[in-house]
Amino acid sequence: MLNGTAIYGQNVNQYYYDRIINIPEDYGQVSELINNDDGGFGYVLPIPPVEYGYYKISSEENHIGQDILPKLISAPFIYISPNLGINEKTTTLLYNTIKNNNLNALRNLPIKYVILRRDVACIDCLDSSDEQLAKEFSLALRNETFSVYKIDSPSSLFRSTNVKYEVINPIKYKLTISGISNRQDLDFLLSFNKNWKLYLDINPDDSCAGNEIGLNPSTSECVRNKKFLEGDELMYLFKKPVFDSTHNLYDGYGNKWAVDSSVIGSSSELNLILFYQPQAWFYLLSVISFLSFSVYMLFVNIDLIRNVYMRLKEYSITTGIFK
Secondary structure, eight states, X not given: OTTSXXXXXXXXXXXXXXXXXXXXXXXXXXXXXXHXXXXXXXXXXXXXXXXXXXXXXETTEEEEEEOSHHHHOSSOBOOSOGGGTOOHHHHHHHHHHHHTTOGGGXXXXXXXXXXXXXXXXXXXXXXXXXXXXXXXXXXXXXXXXXXXXXXXXXXXXXXXXXXXXXXXXXXXXXXXXXXXXXXXXXXXXXXXXXXXXEEEOSSOOOTTTTOEEEEETTEEEEOOOOOSOOSOGGGGGXXXXXXXXXXXXXXXXXXXXXXXXXXXXXXXXXXXXXXXXXXXXXXXXXXXXXXXXXXXXXXXXXHHHHHHHXXXXXXXXXXXXXX
């Protein structure tokens, strides 16, 4: 970057790390298809499921590095990679599902699209075929580079009785369980992590009317624009989670809680927020770092500020401009 190559976006002849990548039409077709799907949350599984590699962008252009597709598509991607923090059991489940061509098992995961790609060059990669995928799923798009299959009625992200959920962002979800009386299970189909915490939502937002999608008879999703922050994230450092003692592993990879109405008195509607608590520490440390840097810069430049002030004062006395 010091020579300006990256800043100006110039390609460098005879070097493999060119900075400009031309997005081919095949990539654009896939991104347009998935980005225009407003049918609720779901992951995208590319096959081969490699996040980094050698990609044949076109007949005249190659790319070595991170997969470009997630940068074009708003839906989250899932790879078989130890770098993504995915639970080992989830990784094993995906690996065996693809390796053994037990593709129907993907319906048990919150995966909405499977992309069979022909632009990746890798050795001993997990792979599949159009023939195998077409037996299980609907072909949504095919071009020279990709075959995109849609999983009809994929598993919802949450499982419970009479549950409605909204994805705020990847680390925060809002849930409403209606008609709750006895204890019931609440399943969350992302990789198990003890840092997922449930909190009571004391100010539930009931403005989702008209934006709900029924996923099955007992589950619906509120589909609205995602939010990066809601402004209350730091509060979860001090709020007490509920049902934490019941947080266990679900189906070998996911999260499960046993919830009931004991925390809501006589009400039959339980409003919860699911939050990944370490993210609040990240936000807090970011705020502290910013404030510390601001104070440091103030002290470093205090002499400069003082000199500027004195010169302005001297100038005003000499010229009488501020009289």
